[in-house]
Amino acid sequence: MSWKTAIQLRDLDRQDRLELICRKCGHLRYLTAKELLAHKGAAQLYLDEIESRARCTQRGCKGLMRLSMPAQGETSGFVGGIS
Numbered sequence: 001m002s003w004k005t006a007i008q009l010r011d012l013d014r015q016d017r018l019e020l021i022c023r024k025c026g027h028l029r030y031l032t033a034k035e036l037l038a039h040k041g042a043a044q045l046y047l048d049e050i051e052s053r054a055r056c057t058q059r060g061c062k063g064l065m066r067l068s069m070p071a072q073g074e075t076s077g078f079v080g081g082i083s
């Protein structure tokens with residue numbers, strides 16, 4: 001059980017970025033929720049399902065991908081809280 005099994009694609013903001021890293025060759029790519037939602041039926045998918053369906057786009061690799069969400073530093077509420 002993890003956050004990936006609890007969050008559906010439709011729960012994300014359309015501009016949220018997801019990071020996909022190939023487990024085989026290390027190729028990294030970013031996808032926004034908006035891009036993923038362009039696939040038919042994708043809104044109902046949990047993030048772990050998206051991860052298990054994703055394949056590396058590098059020529060000849062087609063490795064499995066690991067999905068993560070990059071930290072969103074700009075929205076931190078702790079700026080300037082400690083003196």
Ligand SMILES: [Zn+2]
Binds near residue numbers: 056
């Ligand atoms: Zn790869």
